[in-house]
Amino acid sequence: MGKLIRFFLDNTHLNHILLVFLIISGVYAYIKIPKELFPDMALNKIVISGSYPGASANNLDKMAVRDIEDDVSAVSGVGKIESVITPGRFSVIITLDEDAHEIDVLNRVKDAIANIGRNLPADMNMPVARSLVKMRYFIKLSVSSEKLDFDELLEQAKDIRSRLLKVAHISQVDIYGDSDKKVEIKLDALALRAYHLNPSDVISVIKNLSYTFPIGDIDDEKQFVFVSTVNGKETVEEWENSLLKIGDRSIYLKDIATVSIHHPHDRTMASFNGQKSITLSVYKDMEGDLIVMANEMYDRIDHFNKLYEKVDIAIFQDGSKPVKNRLNIIISSLTLGLILIFFTMYYLINRNIAIVVSIGIPFAFIIGLLFIYFMGYSLNLISLVGALLVVGLAVDDAVIVSENIQRHIDEGMDAYEAAFTGTKEVFLPILLATATTMAAFLPMFMMTGEMGLFIKLIPVVVIMVLLGSLVESFLFLPLHAKEILKRESPSLDWSWMTNRYEKILHKLLHYKKTTLIVFFVGVPLLTFAVLKMLSFQFFPTFDTDKIYITGKLKINTRLQQSYDIAHKIELDILKRKKELSVKTVSTLSGKRKSLGQDWETASNMFYLTIELEDRTEQNFVEKYINPVLNLSFDFNDPRKVRSLSSFEIADRLRSLIEPYRSRYDFMEFAVMERKIGMIKTDIELNLIGTDSQKIEKAVKKIEARLHENPYVNEIVDNIRYGKMEYKIRINGYGEELGLTEGYVASILSGYFLGGRKAMTFDDDGVVEITTEFKEKDRLSRLLNFDVPLGDGRFVALNDVAEFIIMQDYEKIEKDNGYIVKTVSANVDKTRTTSGQVFDGLKETLDTIGNSGIDIKIGGEKEKNQQLKDDMIQAVVVAMFLMLILLLLIFPKIKYALMILSVIPASIVGALIGHLLMGMNIGMTSIIGMLGLAGVVINDGIIMLDFLHGTHDTKSFYRRAKQRLRPIVITTVTTFIGLSTLMFFATGQAKIMQPLSISLGFGLLWGTIINLLYLPTLYAFVNRISPEKKSEVDIQNFAKAAEV
Incomplete structure (x- = not known):
C-alpha cells in the first residue's frame, strides 16, 4: 500500500486529472441514473388469467382454478399461489422463489395449463400465463372537449395513446372512460316468437353476416391476387336491411332486431375536476428517468394541445413531482450536513484540516455514485437517505488521516513525508474499522421478500460510499494534505476536556467493581424499562399529497348509477376545494382499489383520487435553508398553500362523505390514505376451515371486537354474497317431452348470454358484433319463458323445469389452494399501533383457533414476524x-469480546432517542440498530487499540486521553451528519427518520460507553489500580506548591 500512496503523491498531475475525471463522471452519472421515489419492491410474479362469461365464481373454481393450482404447485420455483375468482373471470398470481429462473418457471406453468386445457369447456378460451411486467406509475392526462361528441373524443384519445406508446421508456397507457366500438344487435323475443324462429338459428345466421378471415390467393400468370370479403356492412341502415335466410323463411334483420354502432359505456367512466373526460394513465419502464421524462411530457402535451385543436389535454397527478421535491430536500439536507461538519471540524480541530476533509467528502460520494450507477441501481429516497446516513461515517476516515498527517507536520516532518508516513501508519486500523462497519450492514442483504428489496439500497449505498471514502482518504487526500496543511496551525485547546476526562476515569477506576456492577445491572434494566415505554410500528406515518375515496355499491348497481353517485361526491369536494387545499379531483367508475389495496373491476364501484396542494414549510430548514442549498431562493413558494396535514384533511373528508353512507346502499365506502406498498393493511386476519357458516360467525365475532376499539377504522371482510343464481333442473314432464338439459341451456343462452358473435373492420381496426335480447335483463322473462319443442309448439319453462335458487360468494379468494375469508382493518397510528390492537384480540383469536379454524395473520404483524x-x-x-x-486486530479473544459488549449496551441510547423524539420503534429503527453495531465499535477499536499493552496507571491515563479527541470528533461529525434527517424529516423521508435516530442517539450513548465503560473494563481485566490522586491533581498540586 505504501508504494501506491507514494505513487499518487509523486504524480501530482495524474492525481488532479483523475479528480477532474471523477467530477465529470459523477455529473454524467447523476444525469443518467434513473430517479424515482422508492426502489423496486416487487418480487417476480407470474399471472394466469382466464374468463368464461356467465359462469359463477364457484363453478369457475371447480372447472378451472383448482386444477391450475394443483398442477402449478408442483412446478419447481413456485412459491406462493394466490387466486381471485369473480363471476366470469379469474386470476392466479404466482410469486416465485427468490432464486427461481422466471422464464423457465413461466414455460413450465404454460405446459401445466396446456395439460389442463383438455378438461375445460370447449367454448372457453384457454387461460393465459404471462410474467408480471415491472413498471412504474408516471403521470395522468385528462382528455376533454366541449366541441366533440363522445365517439369523436374517444378516437382522439386513442390517437394520443398511440403516440405516447411510441415514446421511449413509456411501457403502458391505460384509457379510462373509454369503450370499444361495437355493432350492437338487439333482438326482439316477441318478434322471433311471432315468426316461429329459434334464437339459436337466428344468431347462427348473424354470425355469418361478416367474415374477417382471408379467403385465399391466386398466383395467375399475369398478376398475383388476394381474395377476401368486404367484412360485413358499414352503416346501421345496411345492417338492418340484411336479408336473413332462416330455414325456409327469409326475413330482414330490422324486422326482428334494432342495430346501433357506437361506443357503449360498459367498462369505465371518468371525470376530472367535475368535467366528464377520458383519462389516460401513463406508466414507465424501470429504466426511464422520471424527472427527465416529465419535463419532456410537459413539452409534448403543449404540442398535442396545438395539434388537437378541439381537445383540452391536462396533466395531473404528476409522479415526478414528489420525486423532485424529495430529492431536492434530501440533497439539501446532505449539503447542509456537509456544511455543518465543516464548521464543526473548523471549531474542534483547525481550519486547514476542515478544508482537507471537506474537499474529500464530495469525492467519496462521487465514487459511491459511480458504483451505484454501474451496478444498475436508481437514485431514490432510500439511496439518498443511505447517503445522508453515511455522511458522518465517511468523514471519520478523512479526519483520522488528516489528524495523523498534521501531527507529523507539527513534530517537524516535511509536508511530503508527513503525508506519506501519516497515511501509511493508519491504513490498517482504518481499513479494519471500515470493514467492521461494512460487516454490520452486509447482513441486511439477507433480508427476504419485499422488505429485503426495499431496504437493500441502504447497505449498498453505505458500503459503496465507505469504499469511496477509503479510496479518497488513501489516494487523493494525502496530496491535498501536503498542499494545505501547515505546521502549528491554530487549533482548539482540548486540555481542559482531557483533564476533566482523566479525573472522571480516576474516580471510575477507584470504584471499578462498583462501576461495572452498576453498568451490568443498570443498563439491561434501563433498556427493559425504556422498551416497555415504547410500542412497535412497522412504518411511521407521514404526510402525503394524495387521498383516496373508494366505494362499492350494492351488487346490481349499473355503471352509470355508480358514476352519478361518485360525481356528486366529486362536486361536493370541489365546493370545498380551498378549505381542503384540494388541487385536483379525478373520478373513475367501474374500477377501484379496495381497502385491502387490491384492484377490482365491476359496474358497482368507483374510486376518487384527491390530489392536495403542496404543504407549507414545516421547519426553518425547509423554509430558509433548503431554498438556498437547492439554488431556488424561493422563500415564499406560492404553490405551498396547504396548512393542514393530509391526516386532518382525510378526517374532514370522512365527515363530508358520511351523509352518502345513509343515502345509498354501500357495501364498502371509505377514505383511504397512502401506504407503503409492502403493507396493504394494518390488520389482516385470514381464516381457513371447512365449515363456511362457522367461519362467517368467527369473522363477525372478530369484527365486533374490532369495532369496540375507537382507534380502529375501515373494518371490512370478503364475505360478500354476489348475484342470485337460478339453477335449472329438467323435471319428469320435460324429459317425457324429450327435453334435455343441454337443449334447454342452448335455447336460453341464445336469449340471456349476450356477447360477441362475430367481427368486422372499420378504418380504426377490429369492431365486435354483439347480440343481446331487448328484455334479457328482466327476471320475469326467464320465469315465463316459452321453450320451443321443434315441431312449432312451445311449452312454458316452469312447467318442464324447476328453479333451484342459490346465492354464492361474490368473490372467492384463495391462498395456496385454500379458500380464505379475510378480515382487514386500519388503525389510527397517532393513537395506537397494530400490536396493541392484536393484544386486545388475543382472547378472541384463541377461542376461534380452538374451534377448529386456522387463523393466518397477515398485514403489519406478518411483516413484523418476518x-x-x-x-x-x-x-x-x-x-x-x-x-x-476484531480477532485480526486483537489476537486475544477477551479484548474482542470486550469491544463486542459495547454493542448491546449501546442499544439503550437508540431507545432513549425514540422516547425523546416521541416516535415508536419500527422496521427502520431496527435496521439502524444493526448499523449502529458497526459504527459504535469503531470508537471501541480506537480506544482499545491505544490501551492495549498498557499495565501502569500513567500510561493508561495518557493513552485514554489521546483517544478522547478523535472519538468525540467522529461522534460529533456523525451525529451532525444525521441531524437533518433526525430533526427535520418531512414527507416520505420520515420513513427513514427512526433509522437515523437509532444511529445518532445510539452513537452518543455508545461514545459515553467507549470513553468510560470500556477503559474501566480494560483496567479491571488487566488489574490496573488507580493512584490515590490522578495525574492532573498531582500536577495541579505541584504548580500550587511552586507558587
Missing part, C-alpha cells in the same frame, strides 16, 4: 463477522 426472523439471522452473522475482524 422482520424478527430476518434480523435474528442478520445479527448473528454480523456479530460473527465483526468478531472475526
Whole structure:
C-alpha cells in the first residue's frame, strides 16, 4: 500500500486529472441514473388469467382454478399461489422463489395449463400465463372537449395513446372512460316468437353476416391476387336491411332486431375536476428517468394541445413531482450536513484540516455514485437517505488521516513525508474499522421478500460510499494534505476536556467493581424499562399529497348509477376545494382499489383520487435553508398553500362523505390514505376451515371486537354474497317431452348470454358484433319463458323445469389452494399501533383457533414476524463477522469480546432517542440498530487499540486521553451528519427518520460507553489500580506548591 500512496503523491498531475475525471463522471452519472421515489419492491410474479362469461365464481373454481393450482404447485420455483375468482373471470398470481429462473418457471406453468386445457369447456378460451411486467406509475392526462361528441373524443384519445406508446421508456397507457366500438344487435323475443324462429338459428345466421378471415390467393400468370370479403356492412341502415335466410323463411334483420354502432359505456367512466373526460394513465419502464421524462411530457402535451385543436389535454397527478421535491430536500439536507461538519471540524480541530476533509467528502460520494450507477441501481429516497446516513461515517476516515498527517507536520516532518508516513501508519486500523462497519450492514442483504428489496439500497449505498471514502482518504487526500496543511496551525485547546476526562476515569477506576456492577445491572434494566415505554410500528406515518375515496355499491348497481353517485361526491369536494387545499379531483367508475389495496373491476364501484396542494414549510430548514442549498431562493413558494396535514384533511373528508353512507346502499365506502406498498393493511386476519357458516360467525365475532376499539377504522371482510343464481333442473314432464338439459341451456343462452358473435373492420381496426335480447335483463322473462319443442309448439319453462335458487360468494379468494375469508382493518397510528390492537384480540383469536379454524395473520404483524426472523439471522452473522475482524486486530479473544459488549449496551441510547423524539420503534429503527453495531465499535477499536499493552496507571491515563479527541470528533461529525434527517424529516423521508435516530442517539450513548465503560473494563481485566490522586491533581498540586 505504501508504494501506491507514494505513487499518487509523486504524480501530482495524474492525481488532479483523475479528480477532474471523477467530477465529470459523477455529473454524467447523476444525469443518467434513473430517479424515482422508492426502489423496486416487487418480487417476480407470474399471472394466469382466464374468463368464461356467465359462469359463477364457484363453478369457475371447480372447472378451472383448482386444477391450475394443483398442477402449478408442483412446478419447481413456485412459491406462493394466490387466486381471485369473480363471476366470469379469474386470476392466479404466482410469486416465485427468490432464486427461481422466471422464464423457465413461466414455460413450465404454460405446459401445466396446456395439460389442463383438455378438461375445460370447449367454448372457453384457454387461460393465459404471462410474467408480471415491472413498471412504474408516471403521470395522468385528462382528455376533454366541449366541441366533440363522445365517439369523436374517444378516437382522439386513442390517437394520443398511440403516440405516447411510441415514446421511449413509456411501457403502458391505460384509457379510462373509454369503450370499444361495437355493432350492437338487439333482438326482439316477441318478434322471433311471432315468426316461429329459434334464437339459436337466428344468431347462427348473424354470425355469418361478416367474415374477417382471408379467403385465399391466386398466383395467375399475369398478376398475383388476394381474395377476401368486404367484412360485413358499414352503416346501421345496411345492417338492418340484411336479408336473413332462416330455414325456409327469409326475413330482414330490422324486422326482428334494432342495430346501433357506437361506443357503449360498459367498462369505465371518468371525470376530472367535475368535467366528464377520458383519462389516460401513463406508466414507465424501470429504466426511464422520471424527472427527465416529465419535463419532456410537459413539452409534448403543449404540442398535442396545438395539434388537437378541439381537445383540452391536462396533466395531473404528476409522479415526478414528489420525486423532485424529495430529492431536492434530501440533497439539501446532505449539503447542509456537509456544511455543518465543516464548521464543526473548523471549531474542534483547525481550519486547514476542515478544508482537507471537506474537499474529500464530495469525492467519496462521487465514487459511491459511480458504483451505484454501474451496478444498475436508481437514485431514490432510500439511496439518498443511505447517503445522508453515511455522511458522518465517511468523514471519520478523512479526519483520522488528516489528524495523523498534521501531527507529523507539527513534530517537524516535511509536508511530503508527513503525508506519506501519516497515511501509511493508519491504513490498517482504518481499513479494519471500515470493514467492521461494512460487516454490520452486509447482513441486511439477507433480508427476504419485499422488505429485503426495499431496504437493500441502504447497505449498498453505505458500503459503496465507505469504499469511496477509503479510496479518497488513501489516494487523493494525502496530496491535498501536503498542499494545505501547515505546521502549528491554530487549533482548539482540548486540555481542559482531557483533564476533566482523566479525573472522571480516576474516580471510575477507584470504584471499578462498583462501576461495572452498576453498568451490568443498570443498563439491561434501563433498556427493559425504556422498551416497555415504547410500542412497535412497522412504518411511521407521514404526510402525503394524495387521498383516496373508494366505494362499492350494492351488487346490481349499473355503471352509470355508480358514476352519478361518485360525481356528486366529486362536486361536493370541489365546493370545498380551498378549505381542503384540494388541487385536483379525478373520478373513475367501474374500477377501484379496495381497502385491502387490491384492484377490482365491476359496474358497482368507483374510486376518487384527491390530489392536495403542496404543504407549507414545516421547519426553518425547509423554509430558509433548503431554498438556498437547492439554488431556488424561493422563500415564499406560492404553490405551498396547504396548512393542514393530509391526516386532518382525510378526517374532514370522512365527515363530508358520511351523509352518502345513509343515502345509498354501500357495501364498502371509505377514505383511504397512502401506504407503503409492502403493507396493504394494518390488520389482516385470514381464516381457513371447512365449515363456511362457522367461519362467517368467527369473522363477525372478530369484527365486533374490532369495532369496540375507537382507534380502529375501515373494518371490512370478503364475505360478500354476489348475484342470485337460478339453477335449472329438467323435471319428469320435460324429459317425457324429450327435453334435455343441454337443449334447454342452448335455447336460453341464445336469449340471456349476450356477447360477441362475430367481427368486422372499420378504418380504426377490429369492431365486435354483439347480440343481446331487448328484455334479457328482466327476471320475469326467464320465469315465463316459452321453450320451443321443434315441431312449432312451445311449452312454458316452469312447467318442464324447476328453479333451484342459490346465492354464492361474490368473490372467492384463495391462498395456496385454500379458500380464505379475510378480515382487514386500519388503525389510527397517532393513537395506537397494530400490536396493541392484536393484544386486545388475543382472547378472541384463541377461542376461534380452538374451534377448529386456522387463523393466518397477515398485514403489519406478518411483516413484523418476518422482520424478527430476518434480523435474528442478520445479527448473528454480523456479530460473527465483526468478531472475526476484531480477532485480526486483537489476537486475544477477551479484548474482542470486550469491544463486542459495547454493542448491546449501546442499544439503550437508540431507545432513549425514540422516547425523546416521541416516535415508536419500527422496521427502520431496527435496521439502524444493526448499523449502529458497526459504527459504535469503531470508537471501541480506537480506544482499545491505544490501551492495549498498557499495565501502569500513567500510561493508561495518557493513552485514554489521546483517544478522547478523535472519538468525540467522529461522534460529533456523525451525529451532525444525521441531524437533518433526525430533526427535520418531512414527507416520505420520515420513513427513514427512526433509522437515523437509532444511529445518532445510539452513537452518543455508545461514545459515553467507549470513553468510560470500556477503559474501566480494560483496567479491571488487566488489574490496573488507580493512584490515590490522578495525574492532573498531582500536577495541579505541584504548580500550587511552586507558587
